[in-house]
Amino acid sequence: MKLINKHKDVEILITDKLFKRLSTYGINQFPNEFGGFLMGHYSNGFKTVTITDTILPKVYKGTPSVFHRSVKGIQKSFEEFYKKEPIQYYVGEWHTHPNASTQYSHSDLQAMISIAQCETVRITNPILLIISTSKSGINSFRFYLYENKKLLPFV
Numbered sequence: 359m360k361l362i363n364k365h366k367d368v369e370i371l372i373t374d375k376l377f378k379r380l381s382t383y384g385i386n387q388f389p390n391e392f393g394g395f396l397m398g399h400y401s402n403g404f405k406t407v408t409i410t411d412t413i414l415p416k417v418y419k420g421t422p423s424v425f426h427r428s429v430k431g432i433q434k435s436f437e438e439f440y441k442k443e444p445i446q447y448y449v450g451e452w453h454t455h456p457n458a459s460t461q462y463s464h465s466d467l468q469a470m471i472s473i474a475q476c477e478t479v480r481i482t483n484p485i486l487l488i489i490s491t492s493k494s495g496i497n498s499f500r501f502y503l504y505e506n507k508k509l510l511p512f513v
C-alpha cells in the first residue's frame with residue numbers, strides 16, 4: 359500500500375502483510391492500546407519511506423487510553439536488526455486507539471516532539487501510525503509525518 363502526504367512531497371510504502379501484522383498485534387491487546395517501533399529505509403532523496411518491519415517494546419504501559427513504550431531492554435533487538443539490515447533505520451512509531459478515532463492526542467504530539475529532539479534519533483521527520491482497533495478487527499488507520507512540532511496526515 360502506498361500513502362501520499364497532503365502537505366509534503368513524501369510517500370510511505372508498506373506491505374499489506376506487515377500492516378496486517380501490526381493490526382493483529384494491536385487487536386490482540388484490545389481493549390488496551392499497544393504499539394511499537396517502525397523500521398524501514400529511505401529512497402528517492404528521502405521522499406519515499408519504505409516501512410519494512412516493527413520492533414515491539416519489552417517494557418510498556420497500555421490502558422484503553424494510554425500507551426507509553428520504554429526503550430528499556432530493546433537495545434539488543436535494535437542491534438540484531440541493524441546487523442541483519444544494515445541500510446535500515448528506526449523511522450517512527452505506531453500504536454492503537456481502541457474504538458477511538460485515528461486523531462493524535464496531545465500526548466502523542468508531545469511524544470513525537472521529544473523523539474525528534476532526541477540526540478540518538480537521527481531523523482527529523484519521524485512517522486506516526488495510529489490504528490483504530492476493535493475487538494475483532496480494525497476500524498481505520500492514519501499515518502502522520504512529524505515536522506516542526508506538527509503532525510501532517512497522509513491520505
Ligand SMILES: [Zn+2]
Pocket residue numbers: 453454455462463466488
Ligand atoms: Zn495515541
